[in-house]
Amino acid sequence: MHGDWTTYLNELHQYMKKQERMIIDLEKRLFDLESATQKANSTTIEKIEYNFDQLKIERLDGTLHIGLSPSDLANIEDLGLPKNPASSSSQPPLSHQKLQTELSQYLQQNGAEFIRNMANHHNRAIDREYESVLIQDITKQLPERIVYYEQKALQENKNIADEQLHHYIATQIKHEIQQSLAKYMENE
Missing domain, CATH: 1.20.5 (Single alpha-helices involved in coiled-coils or other helix-helix interfaces)
Structure with a gap:
């Protein structure tokens, strides 16, 4: 037995x-x-556009526009254009370069994990290649978002110290990245 x-x-x-x-x-x-x-x-399919509050997906392979409101989407083509054509060939200010480096490192260190956590939370399957595409798309948008938050901070407080400005911009963009990715996973 x-x-x-x-x-x-x-x-x-x-x-x-x-x-x-x-x-x-x-x-x-x-x-x-x-x-x-x-x-x-x-x-x-030539173009698919999903509008979710602050999110616009322009291509099937994962273009992700962070921090845009529905009213901003109408002017999306204008976001990448420099405000002053004479300065378009010059390097961005050192403070912008420092912020871009810091935020790029933040994305490289935390982006994939955050994407995976959000995908798991929303029962979405996201492969490593797609994670990389999302991170690259966000990284490409950092210069415009830095300019946007710098202008916003200076409008609200013209006497803001450089260190406070740096912290404000970095914090706002990190929050925006997380919020946009969460919204993207929720509606994907």
């Missing part, structure tokens, strides 16, 4: 392993099919 139970449990274990391999294979095939379908459909 003891041998029968051992044989039965061994067969049951082998059957479960086989089922597990089949499930993994089916999940991979489903992912591959979804990817192939998305790629096949992307040739017929």
Whole structure:
């Protein structure tokens, strides 16, 4: 009788392993099919635009515009243009470069983990390549967001100290990144 139970449990274990391999294979095939379908459909779609409060998705491969209100979306093309054409060829101020470096490092260190946590929270599947695309898109927008928050801070308080200004801008952009990614995952 003891041998029968051992044989039965061994067969049951082998059957479960086989089922597990089949499930993994089916999940991979489903992912591959979804990817192939998305790629096949992307040739017929010229532009998809989702508007969620502060979020605009412009391309299927993950362009993410952080910190935009619906009224800002109408003027989205103007955001990247310098205000003063004469200074467009010059380097950004040192304070902007420092902030951009700090925020880029913040994204590199925390962005992927934050994206994964938000995806898990909203039961979304986000692969490493897509995480990287989202982080790159956000990083590209940092210069414009730094200028935006600098102008906003100076309008509210013209006598703000450089250190306070730096802290304000960094804090606002970090919050904006988290808020926009959370909204994106919620509505993806």
